[in-house]
Amino acid sequence: MAVVSLVVLGLTGCAGAEAEHQKSHAASGRGAQAKPKEAKPAAAVKQRTVRKQVKVPFSSQSRSTDTLKKGVSKVSQAGRAGLRVTTFRVTFKNGVQTARKLLKTVVVRKPVPRIVLHGTHVDPPKPTRSCDSNYSGCVPIASDVDCGGGSGNGPAYVYGSVKIVGYDVYDLDADGDGYGCD
Numbered sequence: 001m002a003v004v005s006l007v008v009l010g011l012t013g014c015a016g017a018e019a020e021h022q023k024s025h026a027a028s029g030r031g032a033q034a035k036p037k038e039a040k041p042a043a044a045v046k047q048r049t050v051r052k053q054v055k056v057p058f059s060s061q062s063r064s065t066d067t068l069k070k071g072v073s074k075v076s077q078a079g080r081a082g083l084r085v086t087t088f089r090v091t092f093k094n095g096v097q098t099a100r101k102l103l104k105t106v107v108v109r110k111p112v113p114r115i116v117l118h119g120t121h122v123d124p125p126k127p128t129r130s131c132d133s134n135y136s137g138c139v140p141i142a143s144d145v146d147c148g149g150g151s152g153n154g155p156a157y158v159y160g161s162v163k164i165v166g167y168d169v170y171d172l173d174a175d176g177d178g179y180g181c182d
Helices: 002-011 015-027
Strands: 045-056 060-069 073-077 082-093 096-109 114-121 145-147 156-158 162-164
Antiparallel strands (some): 073 114
16 A cells, blocks of 8 residues: 555656556556555453462471381371462463463462481390399309308399299308298
8 A cells, every 4th residue: 555655646747647546446446546544453452360270399307206216217297299379360462471460379288298207216225234044033143142241252242032943053042942042
């Protein structure tokens, strides 16, 4: 259209050229009058509400416990991701996104932490004293054992009564009743 307008402007004043111009319009089916320029259609603006789901990662926690032996670990609670829903209003102009506005964010499900227990329990040391197996109760193993509070010269002593269950190595049962130091 712009070229035609320039040509029309350039041909004004020539009668032959004017007639030629009208013929070309008539041949094209437009008639002698040029149609007015059509207005551009208004831009198509659309808005949509968009929801986006996002996983919320869970944390991991460590706890000490004396119910597990030292060096042993155990998961006492498995972790679970949470869920957050974010809502946006998205604007499109002629099919192209032109704006995005955050409307709201909601945590639908809170994350559950993973809990790992680490053992700290150590068995108490076993007694290191050595006892003679010929006696019930503990009679120490030594070069000589005497009843405490008696006339013996040790080097080890037994305090309290002990039952003879084997051979009376240290002669603690003076009266022969099966009990020593009574």
